[in-house]
Amino acid sequence: MHTPGIVYVGTTMLLSAGAANSQNNLLFWAFGLAVGGLLVSGILSGIALMGVGLERLDADNASAGEPLRIRYRLRNRSRLLSCRAVHVVELPDKSDITPAADLPAGFADVVPTRGSVAMDGIGAARPRGVVTFRFVRVWSTFPFGIAKKSVTFEEAQTIRIWPQVWELKAGTLTPPPRGGERSRTTPRLATDGAELFALREYQDGDPVRTIAWRPSARSTELLVRQAAESTTARVRVVLRVPESGVEPALLETAISLAASAFIELERSGVSVAFDAPALGVHIPAGQGRQHVRRLLDELALATLGARPRRPRAESAGHRVVVVHAGPVDAAAREGTHEASGAAQHLSALDVESLRADAGRPAFVPVPLRTWRERVGEWWKGGRA
């Protein structure tokens, strides 16, 4: 029973008292109607929900602060009653004190009898990390909004929340000219427009799009195309965290700035590598959506204090973009192998001047609160 239902029951009792007091037969009838409405509301929505099943179809990975979309399929096994005005909402995990997301919720007009309907639940991802949805509730107040009936399903699903990515102002990053700095290592895998060098056996980590399907079909092994030479420039993005420590919010900003720089460079056709020694993240040079996804997946799970990893030797010839989770001063530059050369230094402290969409809120809006929470806040505020 929710608030309108409680008001309804109160009104019904008032009607019954009025009818009994006055012996007014139309009031008796009105009281009967009120009782009828209550029963019909409870019975219809209860029976309709009993036939409903729910399945999570898939969920898009989301960036922190961005909408999180989960797709559901609702099925109605009932032959008689279609289920109407159905709300689906993810429930918070009770053990999770600070929920990782504004819980996704969706709405469907109707789930027809013996039929199904697909619907989207929209929420918002809050911090970077992993969010696990376990319980999902289907509820409805149909037909009269008096009784709120619900069925809760248990189905675990884990979603990685990538760091927030911003569009950087034009000219913030200066990518090296194409073909300027060539690879001195082994020929890279064939990409768009690359000249074919040879076919070789598939190895773990090779992008799927490099697989040579027809030759593989004629062979007994899976073959991939290998380009004769790299036609793209290479840049390495490095995330530096001061050894003295960093505030969590500033670290998140730095991670987002590094990811943004990474994606910006990748979009401009540069082969990008990523190093974040303090987070234990190393992504070899590469291009394409899978490459970006790999970076975001790694960053989603990265935590400070992971075992530091030294950058690989291959990064020595890359142009470097260093993102500092702190001020860019001599101390920050000193001792880093990017200190010399044409390294570009960006600071998380200057993020507002670097973002193209600086006016947009950097994080999720205030979550919806229940009236109890509002009253609690008001009470605390009033007492303070």
Added chain:
Amino acid sequence: MNPSRGFSVCAFSVMALSVLAYALAEPMPAFFLVWLPLALAGWWFSRDGGRALPPLVTGLLIAAAVGFGAWRALESHLSVSTFSQFLAALLVIKTTERSSPRDYGLMLALSVFMCVGAILTSNALVVAVPVILALGLLVLSTMQLQVEAGHFAQRLRLIRLGMKPDATPPRMQLRLSASALVALVLGLSISAIVFVSFPRGLGAGQMSEWGSDLLSRRTGFTEVVRLGLGGNITQSQTAVLDVRFSDADGKPLGGYAQQWYLRGAALDEYTDGSWRRSPRQIEDDALPEGATVNVLESSRRPVQLQQSTTLRSASRNSPVFVAWQPVRVRSGHSSDRLTLTPETLTIRREGGSGVIAYDADLTLPRQNPEVEYERFGASFDSAVVHRHAIAALKAAEMEPDPEKRAVHDDARAARAIESYLSRNFAYTLNAGAAPTGTDPIEWFLDTRKAGHCEYFASAMVAMCRSVGMDARVIAGYVASEWNEASNSYVVRESNAHAWAEVEIGGGYWATFDPSPQEELRATQQGSNTLSAWIGRLLDDVNYAWNREVVSFDESRRVALLGPDVASPLSGNAVIRWLAQRFRPNADESRGTALARGLMLFFAVIALGAAMVLAGRWLARLAGWTQRLGFGTRTTRVVDPWHAGLLRALARRGLTKPAWRPLAMHVEHSPLSDTDRTLARRVAWASYRTRFGFGLDTTARDQAADALRRLERRT
């Protein structure tokens, strides 16, 4: 909020019908005519789903409405009428603001309260029809509101997240009609059961007049006849009561040519041009309480006529209209108290208001041999009246002096006076008032020589008294409009009438009507036009409504449900005990009654809350919430591992045959050792979930990871 057109029309119709019902109940049709254009204007200007007025103006209007309501409440008293008008004002203001489903919900809720206000004001069929129509549309619009609210919430969520919602989300308005119909039929069925089974009489009058229809309209009948000031001469066609006559065996009596005089009040004191009940009548004898009261001893007075009456809009204190002398009276309301004036044999009832039904067993008036006929001397001191009385008797060749006239000639003398008046005086409804300082009866007899029934009855009573016969004016109705379909008479306000009763024997009062009968019939009988025919048809429906629904009482309830319901072992005995226990004391103040009422009200609420809590606790104990799906937390386990593993294997071309168990399929599929280990883990998780063993957090995470890796390695 930008709802569908169907929902908008439906919601507005509910509002309009509820206000119409109230306006008809009041009755104030002009109220609705003023309200409607205002509401339409507000609705039109807020058609884009927003505010038609700035919030400050809306706030000021609401404050004005509250102030007006408070002023009206202080000026008169807090009544249903005041509250309903306040609600109507709020409804108009709300039409200018339609920005969220909550606004619509509030409008619909206010409409419901308006309907309740209309019911409290009047139980007439003309009120019930718009209420029923509003109810049907209310069901439909409430259902639509659930859908609109869902779309609105989703839209709001998308906007809050910076996404662009669909301009016009797909809707399914038309399909709701069937659902609404089913819900309406179910609701009406349940309401009929509650209506019939709810015991009548429980807690009646505990909370003062709360819930009563307080309007107690004027019926055209008044108990004080003020000559020349209107009163009983109204020509209103408003139906006042329905009455049916039958003989002692239950055979219906009546017809187009037959009319019945329904006695209401006997007015025996004349002062300053007015007839009223004498003070000795005011001290009525209270009849024993109960649904049926014996007025006369039935053994001595056989029942010769049965009369069933339904007063359509009775006040709390009204006469019991009967055609002859009452032997027994059976009231539909157990809370009614009847009082008898033995001298005039008139009965009054005090109790509920609104539609009141009662049945009466009657007998013809006759001379009581035990009462000695005692003749009065001339008791009306007026030379003019006396002169006319002498003229009337002389014309009939009778002795005007009561000392010289034989006792058994009194009936003939009264008849002579009646004849004298009806022949020599004209009947008119526009008699006007007597000049100041002039006695109205003398003015009628000597100057005007025309008048309505009050003048004729007054003149006859005065003339009879002036020649030594005791007489009194009787105010009541003449039932003359026969309705063959229902074997009953419809009595309207225009049928209000006054006539005379003259004592012509020991305790025997005979009825005399000196009004010219031709003119009287022409005034009182309805016309035969089409509109009159339609009016009579509606009267039939109205009669059935009042008789079967509005005046449904405990005796009918018991008759319908059978005597078992009323047996001492049933809950009815407890209810009756409670009713006796909580019967209001006539001496207690209204404040005390209100306090007791409030205590009762909160006790009922507390009892209801306790029952709900106990029910929940029991249901939780029994696990009913899970079994029946009615609980707020019914968990149904869904196995995601099975489908995921099958999907991962199918991508590798390892589709599972339907006959093969999942675990066996994993073991027999050509997988690498790593993949087989991962697949085994997922299959194990699937079995654990499916067969109710559950998974702890670690196992669940491991299975999820294994499934993810399997899918990635595909």
